[in-house]
Amino acid sequence: MTLELRITLLVVSLLTLVFITRKVRDAKVRLEDSIFWFCIAGLLLLVSIFPGIFFFLSDVAGTYSTVNFVFLFFIFILLIQCFTLNMRISQVDTKLKELTQQLAIEKFERYQNDRERAVSATGTDVDDAGKP
Structure with missing residues (x-):
């Protein structure tokens, strides 16, 4: 890894941490959510200081080139992040559906109560147009 690339990685990781x-502040x-990005920035910082880590991990994984391992590693990390976000979206979608149903039930009950009060006050059934 060239010195320019190491310096670039160091600066980018520090800027990511600051950003x-x-x-968060x-x-x-x-x-x-920021924990994931702190970990990625820390990983970039670690790799920029000790570039031999990816060379070693590439040899252990048996990839032909270190670049292929780096791409594979970060694609895997991003897939995990996508899966985590999809789980959160599914949970939020379920909660939204439940809240919408609860709100509809409460509005219906309020409508029924108002209608019962109108019937008891006038003694006649009132339709939606307000006519007996």
Whole structure:
């Protein structure tokens, strides 16, 4: 790994750490979500300081080139992140559906109660147009 690439990785990882820290501080990103990005920035920082890590892991994994291992590694990490986000979206979708159903039931019950009060007050059934 060339010295220029190592310096670039070091600067990018430090900038990523600063960027994520600012977003967390400004409450633009939840702390739970930022942990992933802190780990990625830390990993980039580690690799920029010790570039031999990916060479060693590439040999252990048996890939033909270190670049292929780096791509495979980060694609795997991003797939895990996508799966985690899909799980969260599914949970939010389920909660939204339940809340929508609960709101519809409460509106229907409120409508029924208003209608019963109107019937008891006037003594006649009132249709939707307000006519007896």
